[in-house]
Amino acid sequence: MTETAIARVYPLPAEEGLGDEDLAALYSDGAGDLPWLRVNFVSSVDGAATHGGLSGGLSDDADKRVFAILRRLCDVVVVGAGTVRAEGYAAMRVDEASERWRAEHGRTAHPVFAIVSASLDLDPASPIFRDAPVRPIVLTTERSREDTREALSEVADVVVCGRDRVEVDVLVQVLNERGLGRIHCEGGPHLFGDLIASGELDELCLTISPRLEAGVATRISSGASPIVPVGLRLSHTLVSGDTLLLRYVRR
Ligand SMILES: NC(=O)c1ccc[n+]([C@@H]2O[C@H](COP(=O)([O-])OP(=O)(O)OC[C@H]3O[C@@H](n4cnc5c(N)ncnc54)[C@H](OP(=O)(O)O)[C@@H]3O)[C@@H](O)[C@H]2O)c1
Numbered sequence: 001m002t003e004t005a006i007a008r009v010y011p012l013p014a015e016e017g018l019g020d021e022d023l024a025a026l027y028s029d030g031a032g033d034l035p036w037l038r039v040n041f042v043s044s045v046d047g048a049a050t051h052g053g054l055s056g057g058l059s060d061d062a063d064k065r066v067f068a069i070l071r072r073l074c075d076v077v078v079v080g081a082g083t084v085r086a087e088g089y090a091a092m093r094v095d096e097a098s099e100r101w102r103a104e105h106g107r108t109a110h111p112v113f114a115i116v117s118a119s120l121d122l123d124p125a126s127p128i129f130r131d132a133p134v135r136p137i138v139l140t141t142e143r144s145r146e147d148t149r150e151a152l153s154e155v156a157d158v159v160v161c162g163r164d165r166v167e168v169d170v171l172v173q174v175l176n177e178r179g180l181g182r183i184h185c186e187g188g189p190h191l192f193g194d195l196i197a198s199g200e201l202d203e204l205c206l207t208i209s210p211r212l213e214a215g216v217a218t219r220i221s222s223g224a225s226p227i228v229p230v231g232l233r234l235s236h237t238l239v240s241g242d243t244l245l246l247r248y249v250r251r
Pocket residue numbers: 040041042043048049050053054055079080081082083084086087116117118119120121140141164165166167186187188189190191192194218220222
């Protein structure tokens with residue numbers, strides 16, 4: 001399969017035909033101090049985070065390339081249960097090229113899958129758990145049902161990280177203590193709202209999909225509002241056709 005062309009247009013000088021090693025280097029730059037909390041989203045130009053209720057309708061091959069590189073680089077992929085249910089997540093596995101890269105860089109074959117849920121409306125028999133190459137983690141609250149926690153404990157490490165909500169600082173601490181300091185979050189919007197409000201966010205990778213969606217689609221963040229807006233610095237701008245791939249880090 002031919003690789004989708006991605007070029008860097010910022011910082012200058014521009015560079016064409018980026019390979020996966022170039023992308024891995026660009027997305028690793030400055031992320032050396034662990035824990036590091038990165039989030040990745042795709043949005044339409046008018047700010048929609050979904051097309052037909054899913055993010056996939058906004059994605060293209062360039063977005064998928066970067067999506068795979070971000071999984072390759074991390075120790076743990078964190079996802080809100082709403083996104084896990086909506087997007088029909090399977091077990092967390094990287095592709096063969098990523099497995100090779102991870103082995104060469106002394107990483108485990110696959111990142112850990114960590115799911116954030118207050119309700120624990122997650123099926124222990126689902127492939128997420130049944131086919132998992134590494135035991136997943138479920139991050140939940142004191143208010144979740146004890147019997148449900150017990151049922152999920154058969155197939156995952158269930159960790160309480162707050163009373164009513166999973167507190168993001170606790171989540172980061174819990175994962176970092178397990179040696180999972182490269183934390184990569186794939187959404188969704190409610191979880192992202194909490195991440196922004198927590199002040200723990202280090203990086204946002206944002207694909208701008210060249211389309212206008214209109215309608216009532218959610219933004220990439222919703223729910224809790226930050227008391228102080230988080231200022232960002234543009235780290236790089238990649239372009240593939242009409243798609244922009246932006247990397248912002250916290251100021
Ligand atoms: N454009 C993109 O890149 C992108 C990325 C991801 C998702 N999406 C889209 O976003 C939509 C889902 O939106 P969403 O806001 O519902 O996603 P979400 O944030 O993944 O899900 C919300 C749910 O996650 C759990 N959760 C999140 N933060 C929590 C916290 N601090 N403590 C405890 N539980 C927490 C709760 O699960 P329980 O209900 O189990 O308690 C909550 O109901 C889908 O349509 C999906 O396709 C788009």
